[in-house]
Amino acid sequence: MTTPVRFASLLLAALALLFLVTQTAHSQDIDCGECHADVSFTSTAHPDLTCHECHTNVTAAHEDADLEPLSDEESCGECHASVGRGIGRSVHGGEAGCNDCHGEPHEIHEVADLASAVSPVNQIQSCGGCHDDPPELIDGYLAGEHGKALLLSGLIDAPSCSDCHGDHRIMAVEKGRAPTAHGNSPELCGSCHQLLFEDWKNMSAHGHAWQAEEEGPVCVDCHASHEIVDPTTYNARHAGARNCGGCHEEYLTTFRGSFHGQALHLGLSGGATCADCHTPHKNLAADDPASSVHPDNVLETCGQCHEDITPAFATFDVHSDPTNPEDNFQVYIVWLFMTSLLIGVFAFFGIHDVLWLQRSLVGVMRGEFDEERRAESGQWIRRFRRRNIRMHVVIITTFLLLALTGLPLKFHDAAWAQTLINLLGGIDSTRFIHRIAAIGTFGYLLVHVLEVLKRAFIRGEKGMFWGPNSMTPQPKDVADFFGNLKYFLYMGERPPGDRWTYFEKFDYLAVFWGVAMIGISGLFLWFPAFFTSFLPGWTLNVAHVIHSDEALLATGFIFFFHFFHTHLRPESFPMDLVVFLGKIPLERFKSERPLEYQRIVDSGELDDYLVEAPNKRQIRDAYRFGSIFLIIGVILGVFIVWALLTH
Amino acid sequence: MKRIFLFVLSALALGIPALASANVDALMQECNGCHGDNGVSQSSDVPTIAGLAEFVHVDALFIYQDEARPCAESEYRQGDTSRPATSMCAIAAELSEDDIDALAAAYAALPYVKAKQDFDADKAAAGKDLHDQHCDRCHSEEGTNPDDEAGMLGGQQMGYLRDTFAAYADGSREQPGKMQEKLEALSADDVEALVHYYGSVQ
Numbered sequence: 001m002t003t004p005v006r007f008a009s010l011l012l013a014a015l016a017l018l019f020l021v022t023q024t025a026h027s028q029d030i031d032c033g034e035c036h037a038d039v040s041f042t043s044t045a046h047p048d049l050t051c052h053e054c055h056t057n058v059t060a061a062h063e064d065a066d067l068e069p070l071s072d073e074e075s076c077g078e079c080h081a082s083v084g085r086g087i088g089r090s091v092h093g094g095e096a097g098c099n100d101c102h103g104e105p106h107e108i109h110e111v112a113d114l115a116s117a118v119s120p121v122n123q124i125q126s127c128g129g130c131h132d133d134p135p136e137l138i139d140g141y142l143a144g145e146h147g148k149a150l151l152l153s154g155l156i157d158a159p160s161c162s163d164c165h166g167d168h169r170i171m172a173v174e175k176g177r178a179p180t181a182h183g184n185s186p187e188l189c190g191s192c193h194q195l196l197f198e199d200w201k202n203m204s205a206h207g208h209a210w211q212a213e214e215e216g217p218v219c220v221d222c223h224a225s226h227e228i229v230d231p232t233t234y235n236a237r238h239a240g241a242r243n244c245g246g247c248h249e250e251y252l253t254t255f256r257g258s259f260h261g262q263a264l265h266l267g268l269s270g271g272a273t274c275a276d277c278h279t280p281h282k283n284l285a286a287d288d289p290a291s292s293v294h295p296d297n298v299l300e301t302c303g304q305c306h307e308d309i310t311p312a313f314a315t316f317d318v319h320s321d322p323t324n325p326e327d328n329f330q331v332y333i334v335w336l337f338m339t340s341l342l343i344g345v346f347a348f349f350g351i352h353d354v355l356w357l358q359r360s361l362v363g364v365m366r367g368e369f370d371e372e373r374r375a376e377s378g379q380w381i382r383r384f385r386r387r388n389i390r391m392h393v394v395i396i397t398t399f400l401l402l403a404l405t406g407l408p409l410k411f412h413d414a415a416w417a418q419t420l421i422n423l424l425g426g427i428d429s430t431r432f433i434h435r436i437a438a439i440g441t442f443g444y445l446l447v448h449v450l451e452v453l454k455r456a457f458i459r460g461e462k463g464m465f466w467g468p469n470s471m472t473p474q475p476k477d478v479a480d481f482f483g484n485l486k487y488f489l490y491m492g493e494r495p496p497g498d499r500w501t502y503f504e505k506f507d508y509l510a511v512f513w514g515v516a517m518i519g520i521s522g523l524f525l526w527f528p529a530f531f532t533s534f535l536p537g538w539t540l541n542v543a544h545v546i547h548s549d550e551a552l553l554a555t556g557f558i559f560f561f562h563f564f565h566t567h568l569r570p571e572s573f574p575m576d577l578v579v580f581l582g583k584i585p586l587e588r589f590k591s592e593r594p595l596e597y598q599r600i601v602d603s604g605e606l607d608d609y610l611v612e613a614p615n616k617r618q619i620r621d622a623y624r625f626g627s628i629f630l631i632i633g634v635i636l637g638v639f640i641v642w643a644l645l646t647h
Numbered sequence: 648m649k650r651i652f653l654f655v656l657s658a659l660a661l662g663i664p665a666l667a668s669a670n671v672d673a674l675m676q677e678c679n680g681c682h683g684d685n686g687v688s689q690s691s692d693v694p695t696i697a698g699l700a701e702f703v704h705v706d707a708l709f710i711y712q713d714e715a716r717p718c719a720e721s722e723y724r725q726g727d728t729s730r731p732a733t734s735m736c737a738i739a740a741e742l743s744e745d746d747i748d749a750l751a752a753a754y755a756a757l758p759y760v761k762a763k764q765d766f767d768a769d770k771a772a773a774g775k776d777l778h779d780q781h782c783d784r785c786h787s788e789e790g791t792n793p794d795d796e797a798g799m800l801g802g803q804q805m806g807y808l809r810d811t812f813a814a815y816a817d818g819s820r821e822q823p824g825k826m827q828e829k830l831e832a833l834s835a836d837d838v839e840a841l842v843h844y845y846g847s848v849q
Contacts, residue, residue: 056824078824079785082706082796089709169702177748 035063043108045116053078054105072098075105086168101126118167120150120160127161140227164188164225180225185218186210200281203290207281217247231280234269244274254319259525259544262412267427270305277301277318309529315537316528322545331541338549345553349561355488360570369571372592375585380613383589384582387451392579394444395511396629401437403555403636405430410548411643420639438522445515468498468596471509477502498595503565514554521547552640559637567630575630580622581614671749677738678750680723680730687760690724691806698759700793704751710821711739717819719810759791761802766846774844777837781829789848801848808845812838 032051033039043049052058054075057067071077076098077084087093102108103117103126111118117126124147128138141147149158164180171178179188186207190197201207209216222243223229229236241261245252255261255274264271275283277293284291292301299314306313321327322335363369384392405424408417424430455461463469480502483495500508524531524543532540567576578584590597600606614622675686678696683689686697696704710716718736722728742750782790782800790800800808814820815830816838822830833841 053825079826081821081823082702085706085709086702089705169705177745 039106041106043106044113045108045110083168090166090168090170091172092170096130100130114156118162120156120158120163123161124151137226140224144224144226144228145230146228159192182218182220183210183213185220185225189219189223196281203282203284204279205284205288231275234267237269237273237275238264240275241273250321251319254321256413258318258320260318262409263427265412266408266418266421266430272305276304306529310533312535312537313529313532313540316532316540317538320541320544322541328538328541330538331545334542335545335549338545338553342549342553342556346556349557352485352488353561353564355485357564357570359488359490364570364573369591372585372588372590373571375587377586378613379586380583380611381586381589381609382583382611383578386582389580389582391444391448394440398437398440398444399554399558400629400632400636401433402441403551404632405434405437406551407555407636407639407643410551411640411647414639414643414646416639416642435526438519438526441515442519445512445519468599469500471500471505473502473505473509477505496595497593499593507562507565510554510557514550517546518550518554521550555636556640559633559640563630563633563637567626575623575626577619577622577626580626581618583611583614585613586610670746671753674742674746674750675753676726678754680726681721683725685757685760686754688762688804688807691764691804692810693721693724694804694807695760695762695799695802696754697757698793699755699799700796701751701755702796703793703798704754705747708739708742708747708751711735712742715821717814755793759793759799759802761791761849762804762846763849764805764846766805766843768847770840770843771847772844773837774840774842774847777833777841778844781832782841785826790845791848800845803845805842805846808842809838812842 046054055070056074056078057070073081073084080098084098087096087098099105101118109116109119113119114121116122124138124142131137142151146159149155150160166179171180173180173182175181176183178184186197186201190201199207201211206216206218210218222240223231231237231240241252241255241264245255256265260272264273277298279292282290282292284294286293286295288294289296291297295314299309299311302314303309317328317331320331322331325332404420408414408420408430411417421427421430424433452464456464465472466474476498480495480497483492486492487494521543524540525547528540531543566579569576600609679686681688681690681693682696683693686695688695707716711718714736716735718734720732720734722732723730739747778786778790778800785795785797786792786800787795788801790798791802793799798811811820812830815822815827
């Protein structure tokens with residue numbers, strides 16, 4: 001080849017090369033940074049990429065060209081083609097692009113890098129940027145155990161959004177194949193919680209149902225999906241019962257009626273809930289020999305909390321329905337009896353007192369009680385000794401404490417129950433007070449019985465067990481009852497009273513009945529292990545029924561009928577103070593108890609009985625003292641009615 | 648993250664026989680008629696499909712449904728070989744989305760078994776250099792890492808690999824733009840070297 005030809009060829013080749021190269025805006029030839037100096041490229045996922053590899057539509061002439069924004073397919077899809085197809089087939093198809101999740105293109109970090117927009121710690125913001133409704137999704141996750149494990153404890157292996165939902169191929173939850181579909185929840189959760197999954201799958205009735213593809217709860221039904229709370233907290237355990245009860249309604253009802261349910265509801269954190277007895281992941285029907293509540297195993301189950309128990313303890317029916325004779329016949333009979341007693345007593349005295357009320361109101365309006373209320377002579381007569389007054393104060397105090405601490409437990413779902421418990425210092429404090437007051441009750445009963453025995457058998461006092469000064473019901477009481485009814489119905493005079501009227505005797509004797517019933521059953525409930533060491537477990541069920549029903553009987557009777565009989569009758573209005581002062585005006589005494597008055601006069605002992613009138617301070621103190629307790633009682637009475645109406 | 652996700656998917660796959668109907672087993676019997684027992688191919692022109700990433704399976708089956716990939720007709724290789732010849736497009740057309748998911752999960756959970764094949768050592772050595780330089784970034788660990796969610800290359804049937812390279816070359820099969828650039832730069836000898844390299848991974 002000649003030199004000019006060689007030179008021309010080389011020149012042509014060089015020009016061709018130059019031409020070729022200038023047609024492509026390869027960054028080695030075009031310095032993008034010359035104009036785009038403000039763009040910083042800090043992507044750790046794409047450290048070696050050049051501008052053109054993503055900006056595929058940039059040519060040398062682009063300075064004047066109007067460049068359309070590149071689609072994901074045209075930029076990211078140059079390498080990640082199949083991913084784009086995958087996203088297109090997922091719920092994000094057409095909704096989210098690569099940068100919506102992976103962040104700004106010049107700052108895309110490697111997925112394993114914690115700074116990446118799709119790293120576990122940043123996913124919440126990335127996904128949450130769109131998925132913030134309902135707030136429970138993000139807020140719930142952050143407040144739940146997974147969120148806390150990740151962001152508070154720094155465990156980067158704790159599950160974040162993509163661990164459950166997937167990354168590129170996120171399917172709708174309703175789709176059967178989605179990892180987050182209801183039926184797939186056990187395997188999804190079980191991929192980390194392997195041991196629990198094995199237990200649940202093989203050793204729980206719910207797991208068996210799931211394996212057989214039957215309907216039943218899976219992980220998310222009990223634990224929720226986003227706001228997964230610590231299941232060992234009081235709140236979670238308390239809410240758990242409601243959760244189980246969503247399907248097992250009748251068991252929830254009987255659980256709520258039991259001591260465990262009542263106390264748990266009011267804050268007893270150690271109280272047993274469903275999972276404590278049935279185990280959380282190995283729950284089986286009671287007739288399965290492997291079940292924690294099978295008769296052979298239930299002693300060990302109860303023994304987790306109750307020390308030193310015998311097999312009889314474990315035969316106590318936790319889910320007892322006293323109203324069902326098939327459940328346990330003895331319990332049913334007791335319930336039937338107590339309920340009949342309640343209805344009978346309340347009906348009897350209810351009618352009696354309503355009739356009395358209207359007669360007394362009419363009597364007051366007619367002025368029938370004016371003379372005794374005026375009490376012109378200013379003379380007062382003793383009715384109670386100091387020890388009687390003190391005893392009554394002890395009775396009031398212990399009774400009201402028992403009522404205040406006991407009624408919220410019985411009516412635990414009443415609107416006022418939790419507030420009252422809180423005022424008393426919480427459930428533990430309440431139980432303590434209740435037991436102290438119970439000891440006080442046994443105490444005064446014992447003191448009184450000893451006193452009666454001393455008076456009768458040591459001092460040889462006459463007339464204690466029969467006669468006008470005795471509390472024993474006698475024929476006159478029957479006559480007086482009917483006489484009173486006639487009087488209420490304007491068909492006769494008020495029967496002449498003696499030292500104790502029939503309703504006062506009832507008040508007195510009912511305490512023996514009440515303290516015996518409620519006291520003994522209370523001891524059973526306080527020392528269940530002891531009593532079941534020689535008695536069968538159903539006696540605890542019986543004790544529960546008696547204690548609960550007698551409590552209603554006692555408090556209801558005192559707050560409504562006793563208060564009316566002795567303190568709030570219209571003729572005594574505003575309040576009969578005799579039991580606090582120990583004395584009443586002579587006129588009143590003559591009017592109410594003419595027979596006793598006559599007997600005192602005939603025996604010539606009237607002067608012994610006449611006492612100084614109380615001074616203003618004593619009367620004021622008696623009113624104050626009495627009012628406080630009456631008001632507490634009336635409030636509790638209202639609470640009882642409120643609870644019964646809203647049950 | 649990916650590993651956890653894949654583990655989840657594998658766990659799901661393990662659960663499929665328990666959960667899904669016998670349908671998946673029946674489908675797999677069909678697939679294994681060409682792709683071999685447990686998805687491990689015994690024929691040079693048919694790929695091993697066991698152990699590939701679930702995502703790759705799903706993607707492939709959907710692409711076959713769209714007929715966006717060559718689907719040659721083929722006789723059944725084992726089992727009842729009297730069955731009429733079929734193609735991947737025909738098979739994919741019969742599959743529902745759930746079937747595709749189920750199959751993908753099932754095969755992804757099976758172990759990837761590298762084929763025992765004859766290869767030329769010199770060509771394989773040249774192929775290794777090419778692979779490390781151009782392909783390893785997306786087909787890591789000699790092209791046997793399912794986490795890459797790209798096709799398995801190392802240990803794959805060599806006849807199938809040759810057919811695939813040809814399909815990419817003549818444009819009858821789509822590929823990512825980046826990959827296209829690299830493949831277009833390869834000569835026929837380079838392609839053959841790569842095939843022998845992948846065949847040498849055993």
